[in-house]
Each structure stands twice: as C-alpha cells, then as structure tokens.
Amino acid sequence: MQTANLLIVLLALSTVAYLMAHSRSVALARPLGGIRHLHSLPFFYGMRASIWCALPSIVLLALWLMFDEPVISMVLLDGLPASHQPASAADYNLLLNSIENLASGALSKEGADPVLLAAAEKLNSLRNTGQLLVTAVVLSLGVLGLGWGWVKVSPQLRARQQVERVFKSLLLACACVAILTTLGILLSVLFESLRFFQAIPVTDFLFGTEWSPQMAIRPDQVGSSGSFGAIPLFVGTLLISTIAMIVAVPVGLMSALYLAEYASPRFRNLAKPTLEILAGIPTVVYGFFAALTVAPFMRETGESMGLVVSSESALAAGLVMGVMIIPFISSLADDVINAVPQSMRDGSLGLGATKSETIKQVIFPAALPGIVGGVLLAVSRAIGETMIVVMAAGLAAKMTVNPLETVTTVTVQIVTLLVGDQEFDSPKTLAAFALGLMLFLVTLVLNFIALRVVKKYREQYD
C-alpha cells in the first residue's frame, strides 16, 4: 500500500481506537455510578488507546521510509556474483543507477547484461515484498495497539498520567529538533570536509594563496591546476564585510541614538518602521539592486574621476550589504540603549551635561557591551550573506584589498561549486563543504560570543 494511504488508514484506525476505549470506559463507569468513579476522564482513556494504536506503527513506518533504500541496495549487491562487485564508491553508484534504470524501464532491456537484468527484477520484487511486509507489520501493530488500549481500560488505570507523559515526551522531542539540526549541520559538513582533506592537505587549504578549483581531467590539461588555497576567499570576504560594516555601524548606531534620544514620538513612529522595511527586503532584491544599479553607477562615477572601477567591484557589493545591515544594527542598538536606566541619564543631565555629552560619556559606555555584541552578530551576518555577493561580486579569486577591484567570497564559491554540479566525489564539490565548515565555525564562534555578551549585559541592568 502507498505510504499516504497507509497513513490515512492508521489515522482512521486510531480514531476507532479512541471511540472504542472512550465508550468502554463510560460503559465500565455506569454500574459504578458515573464517570466520576473513573481514575481519569473518558477522553484520556480514548487518547491512550489511540496513542497505543498510532505511535508504534508510525515510528516503524518512519524508520522504514528512512532506511528502505540502503537496506534494499545492500541485499541486492550481496546477491551479485563476485565479477560484478563494485570496486569503488563511484562504481557502486553507477551500478545501482543502471540497475535502477533497468528496473523502472527507463533503460531498454534489450542487450543488457543478464546479471544486471536479473538484479533489476530482484530489485522490483524486493521493493514489492518490502512494501507488502511493511504494510502488514504496520497494520497489525496498529490493530494490536488498539486491542491493548481497549483491553486495559479499567476504572483504576492511570490513563491521564500516561497520556500526559507521552505528550510531554513529544514536546521534548520537538525541542530537540534544534539540537538535531545543529548536529546534522556539523556532521554533514564535517564528514564531507574530511573527505576533502584526504585529497587536499588542511594546511594547503588554510594557508594556500591560490584558488582555482578546476581539476584537471587529463593529466596534461592546461590551466586546471586544481589549487585550493582559501586565503584569497577569506581576504575577499573580509574586505566586503569591512566595507559593509563601515557603512552600517555608524549609520545604524547614529540612527538608533537619534531615534532613542532626540526624535519626537511622532517622528520615531514614522521613521522606525520605514527603516525596518530594509530588514524585510529579500537579499535577492538587494543583489539585483547592487548588480544593476549601484555597480554601473560606481563605474561611471569612477570613470568620470579617472579611476578604473571593476563592474563587479567589492565596493558596490559591500555598500549594498551595509544598507541591508543598517536596520539590524539600529534595532539591536535601540534595545540596549533603551535598557540603560533612566536614572543614569537624569544624573548626567542634572550635572549640567548637554544631551550629546550624556550620550557620548554616559549612555554609550554603558551600552557598549551590548552594542559590541550587536555588531558581532552583524559581522557574522555579513560574512554569511550570499545572494548580494553572488549577484554583485565576482568569481575571480584575487588577493587584493583594493575595494575597486573584483574579489570573491566564501559564499560565492560555495554556490558556484555546488550549483549544477551533481558529482559528489571530486574535490571540487567537496571543497564547498570545507568552505561551509569554515563559515559555520566562524559564525558559530561570533554568534556564541555575541549572544553571551548581550545576555550578560542584559542581566546587569535587569
């Protein structure tokens, strides 16, 4: 049976379980003098039965869906004669693919290797048996659960506690998705990175100064050195992030200070949401703006001043990224500025300081840790920003700090290495995961420090 149909049947079955256990508990309570003589409300007896009916079978079904393909291919390969056993991982995938295509009829059966043909037929029959088996097991588990839930109904049964315990575990499981995600990210990038570092030494990657990820297909091919030195990418990322920060930090900070300390409530209510529009605009829109409006404008302005500005200059990407980050910094700064106690302002003003002196000498130092935390978060965002640089920055990995030239970044390289390329074993694609690992680690450290600082600072005044 199809998985979707199976789920619908299970749902129906658990509804039946609920109704049966519910009515049984009511029937059992009647001779005793009403449901107040039951340990729990009939609802909980019903829920208990339907949980028993649905939960084990759904868990089983999920496990099957996750692991059916690997298990089937393992069984399939074990059945192949020694002459057809794959030599490498690439051969393995190729072999599985051709059997798969034979089985689905995408590949003509005429003239095919008889061993593979047999394997294809075996694959089809294995799949059918598997599907049949899982349907039978899941359904019988469901019926068993239903029966168990129904039989156990008695006035003494602590149904509410049991139901609530299951419920609480489900909630805990949902909360653990966050941990699983982090773990998944770490494992997936780490695993692929390790494979990459088997081909390319870590030191070459971290300290190499040349990046040209084209691998030579033939040994005598020209221009495909396949060097994976990531320093130019780090330099490019830093350059663009620095430009973005030079725009975003002063503008964001001054806007936040002005809005918090000077602006009239009316102006603030108008300006703040307008500024926050910038935060809601998708990054692909910024990328389009940077590539089609800002970059040509820069080039023309540069030309009129006699400068050579590349059409994919770091300056254009950095500037637009800075604009994107302004509302991020201003809203974080706004939070910490408002957390500075009013008594500190009043004290300073009472001593005769002007408003700007109060801001510069009292509020700003008091809010500094929080502001630094916010800026660190903004830096981590700038480093990980993808679409703006993919659309507006270049691909050439040049080692330069000249903002008018083309540079490339870590995220741009990840995208170019992975988009359109399906092969999973060449160092070229694996390099993307190594870069991803770097990106993840750096942003993780930045976020960790920043969140720590912000949290500590908040506690100080709360």
Next chain:
Amino acid sequence: MTESKQSHAAIIQRSLARRYRAEKRFRAYGLMAITFGLLCVAVLFTDIISKGYRAFLQTSIQLEIVYDADVLGISDLNNKQQVALADFQGLVKKSLQARFPDVTGRKEKRDLVSLVSSGAGYDLRDRLLANPQLLGNKETLWLSADDDIDTYYKSMGDKDGAFTGRTSDLRQGWIETLKQGGDIKLGLNKVFFTHGDSREPEQAGIWGAAMGSLFTLAVTITLSFPIGVAAAVYLEEFAPRNRWTDLIEVNINNLAAVPSIIFGLLGLAIFINFFHVPRSVPLVGGLVLTLMTLPTIIISGRAAIKAVPPSIREAAIGVGASPMQVVLHHVLPLAMPGMLTGAIIGMAQALGETAPLLMIGMVAFIVDIPAGFTDPATVLPVQIFLWADSPERAFVEKTSAAIMVLLAFLIMMNTLAVVLRKRLERRW
C-alpha cells in the same frame, strides 16, 4: 576674587558656545544617518518600480491570420502527429508578408517575421484546437510582439530617445506603419501572470514560480508551526532547569544566526544525498526552510507564552487542572495570536529566502507549472535570481516586476502580522 570669578564665567560662556556647537553637530549627524537610511528605502523602491512597471504591459500586434490548411499541413485536426508537426509560425509569416507585401530580401523577410514573438505559433495552435471550425477561415488577432520590439515600442516616448540597440531602421519603419494603421498597442500583460518560465522574455511569467513558492511554504508551515509551538511550550512550561535545557536554548539562539546557505548544505548532504529525496522539488525546499525558520518561530512563541500572566496558570491549577490541561486549555489559546504573528513573520522570511534553495537544485529552468509537492519547481526569489542573470534587456523589467510581486506578498504578510497583533493580542 571678582576678577577670577569673571574669568571663570567667561571661560564657561566660551566653552558653552563650543559645547552647544558640538551638541548641534551631534544632532545633525544623527539626522543625517536617519536621512541616509530613509533615502536608501526611497531609492530602492523608486529604482525597482521605475525599472519594472512596464513589464505589466505588453506590446501586441494586430494581424489577420488565415488558418490555411496547406500552410499548416493539417488535413485532420484529430491527428496528433499532424498537429505536432504543423507550421503555425508559418501562418504568422504569411500574414506579415501580406501586411508588408513590398518586403523581398531573405534577410528582410526574416527580420519581418521576428516582429512577432516566436511563441505566437503555440497560441495559434491552442486557438485552433479549441475552435476547430477556424481551419480554412481567417481571423483578426492581437499577437504578442517580440521582446526587442516590445522594449523599443515601450521606450518610444522616453525623454532621451527610444532604445534602438536591437531594432534596425527597417523594423522601426514597419512599427511606424503599424502604429499609423492602429495595429500595434500596449495592453495588460496577462502572460506574465499566467505562464511559467521561458527563454523568450515575452513568453515568460511568474505563475510557475508562484505555485512553487506556495507548495514550498505549505510544507514549511505544516511542519514548522506545530514543531515550533511544541518546542516553545516545552521550554517555557515543562523544561527543568538543567544542562540539557541550556544546551537546547543555546542551540536555538545559535541556529537563528547561522547563515542560511549552511542550511542549504545540510539539505544537500542529508535530505538529498542520504535520504535520496529528489532534487528541485518543493518537498525538500520546504524541509530546509522548516529547519531555517524553526528558531524564529520558537523564539517568538516563547515570548508569547511568557506574556500570559502566571495568575491564569495558578487559577487553573487551583481548580484542579493537570499541567497539560493548563497548557492546552488556557495558556495556548491565550498565546496563539502572538504565536501566529511569529509564524507569519517566519513565513515571510522563508518566502524571501534564496541561497539554501540554490544548494538543493531549485534553480533549474522549469517551464511547466508545478502541480504537487514532488514536481520539479522553482520559487519566486530564485526566479528573480535566474532572470537577473539573463542577458536579454527585456528580462530586466521582468525581474523588477517579479520583485514587485514578491515585495507585495511580503508587505501583505507583514501587514497581516501587525493587524493580527493589534486585533488579538491582549495587554494584561
């Protein structure tokens, strides 16, 4: 004594002037920063709108089409092979030659045919199949003009002259003739809202991408909202204060700040390479976006639960409710508006996201409109990215128009969130 006092006063007076100047300067800096920010908003919007508003219009050319069975090579409309092989573009060619009989040269003839979109033949085929009695008869029709003609015709009224880069003098002359005959006009661009992607700008539309976005977001909301709410409830109401809970909290806060492209790598390595979910489908896109938006939904959900006053919980416990009943019957209904607001904001974030979807192959060129969760699809922001990369000039205005549509959706979602918060949220 008095002298020194006077000098003190003088010093203070002098310094006061300086300090007030500094005050004014500081204030001006603040105002400048705000103005810069607001200016950026204004420039961004005017730039996009001025580039893109014309994409909602489309130039079309009126032609008298003769459904000549000989030109088409069709004798029987029910014969699928005949229809598939029929030269519908030939009808356009014949009709244009009839309109401009004095065009003779080979190159000129080719130029003439390319006045009309190369997709016009498909429209004619669909018309003929819908109305079989047209075969052998003639009909006067408005057909989409080619994108170069479209760009030229739209820019004719511009201050700095029309864009003639890809329109020869000869073609300009024909357009002038058509214009005098009232046979060329600007009309509403229906194709843009009803078609999928295309290599021809005049045949390209956003409907396919919009449906892709819809399916992807449907997966995202059905997974992330229940999981997010459950996690928020657990952390606020049940979690014991221990290391495990701390770990969960640190993880959620960190994930909220992890670059989105990393989630794409996760999707590629785990969903596609490990679990063999097909590439480019809304299902896998929705899974990745679920993981990405979960932290946002959990954090806003927790804030909403925190805002429910403890007195309500205590009253419920006082009349004998179990912890689960307190949550399900009292806390959750009261926190729901705040949670919904958070979910809508999370969905807006997911709708605008591009980078992780590039990683999982939702960047393919897809003409067909997706009809389900496992059809290859692309989404609105990725469509914008694809069009922005296309060399044809006409795609610039299509891109801007698609951006306008995307922004309109985002503004609608955010307004809904604000309205919901204002309407339903209670202050205690």
